[in-house]
C-alpha cells in the first residue's frame with residue numbers, strides 16, 4: 001500500500017494545504033497523512049497516561065495534549081466530510 005503525496009491542512013497549526021508527504025511545510029511537524037482514527041486514539045492514550053502526573057507540568061501537558069486531540073478530531077471530521085461529499089456527489 002503506497003502513500004500518495006496528498007496535500008492536507010495541518011492539524012497542529014491549522015495551515016491550509018500545508019501537509020505534504022506527511023510533514024507540515026509551515027510548522028515543520030510530522031503528521032500522518034491522511035489522518036486516521038488511530039491518531040486520535042493515540043492522543044487519548046497519552047492524555048490518560050498524563051492524567052496520573054499530579055504536578056503543574058503534568059497538568060499543562062494534559063491541556064496541550066487535549067488541544068492536539070481536538071485539532072486532530074477537527075481535521076479528521078473535515079477529512080471525513082470531504083471524502084464523503086467527494087464520493088457521494090455524482091450527478
Ligand SMILES: [Zn+2]
Nearest residue numbers: 010013024027
Ligand atoms: Zn503545521
